[in-house]
Amino acid sequence: MKPFVHLLRPCIAIVAYALATTASAADTAGITDTAIKIGVMAPLTGSGSSYSKAEIGLDAYYKWVNDQGGVNGRKIETVLEDYACDSTKGIAAVKKLIHQDKVFMLHGNSCSAVAMAIKPVVLEAGIPWVIAHAANGAISSPATKNIFHGVPVGKTMGLAMGRFVMTKPGVAKVAVIQHTDDWAKSYCGPAMEFLASQSIKPVVEVALERGQTDATAQTLRIKQANPDFVIACLYEAETAIFLKDAKKFGLNAPVMGTAGTDLENTLKRVGDLDTVANYFVPHMYADNLDGPRLKRFVDILKKYYPSESVTAFSLISMGGGAAVVEALKRSGRDLSREKFIAELDKTRDFDTGVLAGRITWTAADRDGVKEVGIAGFVSGKPTVLKAWGQRL
Amino acid sequence: MFFLQLALSGLAQGAIYALVALSMCVVYRATTVVNFGHGDLVMAGAFVVYLLVVLAGLPFPASAIAAVALLFILGALIEIGLIERIKAGPHIGFALMCIAVGYLLRGAARAVWGREVLPMPRVFDFPPVMLGELVVTADALVIFSAVGVLLMLFFGLFYRTSAGRIMQAVCQSERGAALVGINVRAFHGVMWGVGAAMGAIGGVLVAPLTLLHPGLGAGFLIKGFAAMTLGGFGSLGGAVAGGLLLGVAEQWVGGYVSTKLIDITAYLVIILVLALRPSGLFGQAVAERV
Numbered sequence: 001m002k003p004f005v006h007l008l009r010p011c012i013a014i015v016a017y018a019l020a021t022t023a024s025a026a027d028t029a030g031i032t033d034t035a036i037k038i039g040v041m042a043p044l045t046g047s048g049s050s051y052s053k054a055e056i057g058l059d060a061y062y063k064w065v066n067d068q069g070g071v072n073g074r075k076i077e078t079v080l081e082d083y084a085c086d087s088t089k090g091i092a093a094v095k096k097l098i099h100q101d102k103v104f105m106l107h108g109n110s111c112s113a114v115a116m117a118i119k120p121v122v123l124e125a126g127i128p129w130v131i132a133h134a135a136n137g138a139i140s141s142p143a144t145k146n147i148f149h150g151v152p153v154g155k156t157m158g159l160a161m162g163r164f165v166m167t168k169p170g171v172a173k174v175a176v177i178q179h180t181d182d183w184a185k186s187y188c189g190p191a192m193e194f195l196a197s198q199s200i201k202p203v204v205e206v207a208l209e210r211g212q213t214d215a216t217a218q219t220l221r222i223k224q225a226n227p228d229f230v231i232a233c234l235y236e237a238e239t240a241i242f243l244k245d246a247k248k249f250g251l252n253a254p255v256m257g258t259a260g261t262d263l264e265n266t267l268k269r270v271g272d273l274d275t276v277a278n279y280f281v282p283h284m285y286a287d288n289l290d291g292p293r294l295k296r297f298v299d300i301l302k303k304y305y306p307s308e309s310v311t312a313f314s315l316i317s318m319g320g321g322a323a324v325v326e327a328l329k330r331s332g333r334d335l336s337r338e339k340f341i342a343e344l345d346k347t348r349d350f351d352t353g354v355l356a357g358r359i360t361w362t363a364a365d366r367d368g369v370k371e372v373g374i375a376g377f378v379s380g381k382p383t384v385l386k387a388w389g390q391r392l
Numbered sequence: 393m394f395f396l397q398l399a400l401s402g403l404a405q406g407a408i409y410a411l412v413a414l415s416m417c418v419v420y421r422a423t424t425v426v427n428f429g430h431g432d433l434v435m436a437g438a439f440v441v442y443l444l445v446v447l448a449g450l451p452f453p454a455s456a457i458a459a460v461a462l463l464f465i466l467g468a469l470i471e472i473g474l475i476e477r478i479k480a481g482p483h484i485g486f487a488l489m490c491i492a493v494g495y496l497l498r499g500a501a502r503a504v505w506g507r508e509v510l511p512m513p514r515v516f517d518f519p520p521v522m523l524g525e526l527v528v529t530a531d532a533l534v535i536f537s538a539v540g541v542l543l544m545l546f547f548g549l550f551y552r553t554s555a556g557r558i559m560q561a562v563c564q565s566e567r568g569a570a571l572v573g574i575n576v577r578a579f580h581g582v583m584w585g586v587g588a589a590m591g592a593i594g595g596v597l598v599a600p601l602t603l604l605h606p607g608l609g610a611g612f613l614i615k616g617f618a619a620m621t622l623g624g625f626g627s628l629g630g631a632v633a634g635g636l637l638l639g640v641a642e643q644w645v646g647g648y649v650s651t652k653l654i655d656i657t658a659y660l661v662i663i664l665v666l667a668l669r670p671s672g673l674f675g676q677a678v679a680e681r682v
Binding site for chain 1: 402529642
């Protein structure tokens with residue numbers, strides 16, 4: 001027995017050393033003397049491709065950071081991977097970024113359903129992931145070791161949507177139209193919870209599935225209920241289809257949309273201002289898109305992507321980018337994933353300059369941004385509002 | 393009124409399904425090939441008209457005619473260049489080739505317009521007609537008129553002209569047609585062209601109503617299959633009736649049962665018809681002598 005124990009000890013030591021060096025190697029993957037590799041997953045193709053403007057904006061921001069000298073002597077090297085808003089492709093993209101490209105961290109993803117699908121892969125790998133755009137709160141809540149939300153989650157926006165609806169004088173009847181997926185529920189659920197707290201129950205709830213090209217039945221059912229306000233938790237294409245049908249059939253109630261749509265693109269899609277005159281969306285920025293406070297960020301985008309049109313998605317991930325850069329700086333030259341995650345968790349009231357809300361991350365709460373405004377058309381121009389009929 | 397409004401909208405939507413189903417049926421009747429890539433020809437028609445209207449600045453009618461003509465040529469080329477070549481092989485080869493061509497078209501559209509969901513400018517921009525409380529939208533009027541005229545032309549040509557009778561003859565017996573000197577190969581090319589052109593008309597009519605993206609055709613393919621199944625495989629009139637019924641059924645299901653079921657109505661139709669009446673409403677039961 002004794003000789004066996006004698007042999008076992010060095011074996012255990014070797015295995016322990018191997019495990020320790022492997023863990024250490026994983027902890028510093030994607031870092032060289034001159035670069036930090038960041039994986040950015042974006043829906044560059046497919047029907048949800050306009051969401052990728054968020055990741056394009058993020059890429060521009062990191063390029064700008066590099067031109068300012070980088071972070072602690074290293075440049076940020078982004079690796080963009082397309083997943084076309086498709087869960088299977090999303091899982092493949094994230095596995096490629098982690099295991100083939102060996103990135104240091106992930107900062108990406110617009111489509112919530114895809115983000116939920118890749119979450120287990122990211123958790124297993126233990127790689128830091130700052131969510132660039134997807135709004136489903138379940139991605140980052142309950143808090144895990146390595147996932148951080150860099151934009152307001154659906155719950156924050158749903159509550160803001162509900163609050164705004166109730167600022168319209170005399171609102172008693174609210175209708176809801178939504179997709180039947182988690183993404184839509186992440187907005188409409190909190191909005192309806194808020195309305196319930198004000199003793200308002202939806203007069204009608206209808207579903208419009210993704211990919212449908214007609215919303216007649218839904219529009220007519222809502223019109224029958226004669227609501228004072230409609231809450232629409234729909235993606236871009238379906239929002240445009242619903243708004244067009246609402247106009248066709250004389251449904252005149254104002255419509256509260258989600259941050260999955262923006263005013264400029266919705267106007268472009270429906271083709272006339274009249275159809276979107278009463279359409280409102282959560283607004284995540286500190287100013288109007290063409291306002292002075294956002295000019296710096298628009299200029300950054302235009303510098304690196306001159307032909308990119310600016311929509312409400314374009315700057316949304318830059319706030320998370322600023323928080324990442326700050327945490328990287330605090331982590332120092334001797335960077336590791338563990339140190340970086342610890343620094344992210346020390347982020348408190350961080351003013352990104354671009355988002356309406358400040359970012360706070362703790363080990364127990366990773367929903368970083370807890371404030372949003374609402375935007376609607378005033379005199380034909382997208383305008384940030386604090387309440388019905390009141391500019392910010 | 394609610395009932396009628398739903399029916400009217402369903403008929404407008406169903407007219408597009410009817411057109412798609414009919415175009416698939418034409419190809420199936422003429423060549424016995426079920427074109428699993430047909431939805432992408434609808435998408436291609438929509439994108440070509442978008443290209444000509446928005447990027448080339450041509451008027452909508454001229455663009456629509458050009459799109460249909462281009463898709464006719466594309467359809468004929470697919471048959472002559474690809475389908476004809478694998479005719480001696482197993483039937484599964486046709487299906488795979490059609491799917492591959494469809495995905496190729498989709499991929500080409502993605503390569504060009506990948507990151508955008510494209511809005512087509514409004515072309516049917518006139519106020520709706522009010523019949524009491526019933527709203528007949530401009531879109532519905534245009535679709536009814538266009539599809540109505542097209543169907544009359546098609547059925548008139550198919551059943552009332554000598555060219556149509558030749559088509560029927562080839563559909564019934566290719567060998568017999570070949571023996572009396574009809575160029576069956578050219579006929580197949582023409583019918584693929586006709587099918588693609590009719591699918592393109594569906595795309596052209598849909599383009600101003602919805603938003604364009606490369607995956608647009610997938611939904612229409614399923615609706616086309618459901619309409620064909622409901623009407624009876626191979627029945628031209630059945631495809632039209634099936635499309636109209638499917639459109640109305642979707643609206644009534646959404647209006648009276650649940651809007652959540654609209655999306656699966658087409659699948660339910662396929663399952664129910666195949667389980668209960670495989671020959672559909674107007675198809676003929678196939679009996680094999682053994």
